[in-house]
Amino acid sequence: MKEIDADIVNKVNALRKALHRHNYLYYVLDNPEVSDAEYDRMMRELTALEEAWPELYDPDSPTSRIGAPPLSEFETIAHSIPMLSLGNAFTDSETIDFDRRVRKILRTDDEILYTVEPKLDGLAVELVYEKGKLIVASTRGDGINGEVITANVRTIRSVPLLLQDTGKRNIPLRLEVRGEVFISHEGFRSLNEEQLSQKLSPFANPRNAAAGSLRQLDSSITAKRPLEIFFYGVGETDLRLKSHWETLQTLQELGLRINPLIRQEITIEKAVDYYKALEDKRHLLPYDIDGMVIKVDALSLQTKLGSTSRSPRWAIAYKFKAMQETTRVLNIDVQVGRTGVLTPVAHLQPVNVGGAMVRRATLHNEDEIERKDIRIGDTVLVQRAGDVIPEVVKVIESKRTGVERIFHMPLNCPVCGSIVIRAKGETATRCINATCLAQLKERIKHFSSKGAFDIDGLGDKLVEQLVDKGLLASYADIFHLDAVKIEGMERMGARSAEKLVLSIEKSKKIKFNCFLYALGIRHVGEHVAKILASEFKSLDNLLDATATQIGAVEGVGSVIAESVVNFFKQNTNREVISRILDSNVCILFQAGEKERTLENKVFVLTGTLKDLTRNQAKEMIEAAGGKVSGSVGRKTDYLVAGSSPGSKLNMAKDLGVEIIDQATLQKMLSL
Secondary structure (H helix, E strand, O other), rough: OOOOOOOHHHHHHHHHHHHHHHHHHHOOOOOOOOOOOOOHHHHHHHHHHHHHOOHHHOOOOOOOOOOOOOOOOOOOOEOOOOOOOOEEOHHHHHHHHHHHHHHHOOOOOOOHHHEEEEOOOOEEEEEEOOOOEEEEEEEOOOOOEEEEEEHHHHOOOOOOEEEOOOOOOOOEEEEEEEEEEEHHHHHHHHHHHHHHOOOOOOOHHHHHHHHHHHOOOOOHOOOOOEEEEEEEEEEOOOOOOHHHHHHHHHHOOOOOOOOOOOOEOOOHHHHHHHHHHHHHHHHHHHOOEEEEEEEOEEHHHHHHHHEEEOEOOOOEEOOOOOOEEEEEEEEEEEOOOOOEEEEEEEEEEEEEEOOEEEEEEOOOHHHHHHOOOOEEEOOOEEEEEEOOEEEEEEOOHHOOOOEEEEEEOOOOOOOOOOOOEEOOOOOOOOEEEOHHHHHHHHHHHHHOOOOOOOOOOHHHHHHHHHHOOOOOOOHHHHOOOOHHHHOOOOOOOHHHHHHHHHHHHHOOOOEEEHHHHHHOOOOOOHHHEEEEEEEEOOOHHHHHHHHHHHHHHOOOOOOHHHHHHHHHHHHHHHHHHHHHHHHHOEOOOOHHHHHHOOOOOOOEEEEEEEOOOOHHHHHHHHHOOOOOOOOOOOOEEEEEEEEEEOOOHHHHHHOOEEEOOOOHHHHHHOO
């Protein structure tokens, strides 16, 4: 092989360094130093050299944004710290109430300072950099686990493949950074023009286009889409940071683009004022925003405030008024959910609301219909905001002709015919027939879904057929299906039936948290199921637990506790669980008694461990009965500190938390 001339190597390295810098100046600082023509010339020169000398291939080169070979499916990855959803506020008073709650939890009358930023209508992602190099990118997913989309994210021009070394601070050994991927209005227009020129269907709106682009199995398609990103926060990192504003400034120094409309350290009153200013300029922005995010600025206060199982207590999204359009109610019918709740749904004359075609809108419950006086045939104002289900805002009474019909909630379940009830103090009307087919279908769909038993091939249409044919009378019956029974269903051949039977067999080994989630206990989502599984370790322990014991678990609370206890009190539910277990279903519980050396101890990890990844250390601690938290608090027992520890070390010292190294942790694990 011919030896590469040192001058060629130096030239390639110099071009790469220069182009990385120009990307930083253009995308992050919005302050380019060279013309587009000069940038293109440098890029062409580097491309030509890399093609001539393939031995110089580097996946982090500025030229490597064309995509990778197509995938057959996306892998999943766990987020070190959950990417929780934000609570919402829709009025000034709700926003002021948020500030009141913050000060009440912190037990202070002092003013709290907030950092506020536009809430982009895009897709949340997490990028992980190690020693300055992008190693993995994932979607938010369910907040606990996301899909790995590294190849797709690498094609986004405003994503640095290498963190920028400006000399202001050291490149972190590990940085998990979160951002929002979006498509600008101009990019959306260009994309749809391209779609139409190729005789393809145009996208409905920028958000849908961005979502579809990020989830392409072929990243070369993603590379052709005009995706952009703004970064807004971090997960695990060894950076030493004191405030959210400092976090954002640090991200920008490292070459990670932040939104220019962010405002720092302002009171809640000024935040409300800025919200109004932001709403006024909303239509002038080159991208869609649907509100403003308000975050407590001091990271130490964020730690004290903590989170619920769904959202952080230190942040809230103040949403803009939703997009609205006028249409007509063609009919109202009632849907029955898996908990038996009857939900009235309006069938609408199709109308485009903010780029999405709306045909149905929830009417919530009987009280809501009466309060708004919604009748079949009414002309109504409908709205949608982001991913929120469309709803009817109000009736336009001046459009009434006299032929409109008043809707009454049925006295009997529209599916099984059983009498429905509405408990005192509740707005929900429920079918109390445990064998109602509508509830049964929804429960089985949930039971077999991803995150639960994850039975591949048992789709919604097949579930409905199997229930209608009497082959499934509870989710326990799934484990008694055979290929002959399945083969008789519509569009199910012998091969598909065999594959489904194998999938059912494979699902019989299931983690305890997935089993709990599959049962469909009211208020118990994937995150709460994981908390309960980690705390109680076995099904028997949970079955014997009182509401007080369950409610005392951090992240659970009394409402969830009552729901869990009431579920397990019912003999029918216990009988179904017994049938499931009698079908050779094996629940994979956590470590046995002799291994639970860290029972009920709370650990926090920081820095880089010598020969363990964070995930490996976390799994070892949890297997020994301990818990791993993403933040230091008063309930933390140990901080495991590796090299280059972050701000958590100072927080642990301030709170008197015991600080240990990896060797000490491994001794504790082996006791």
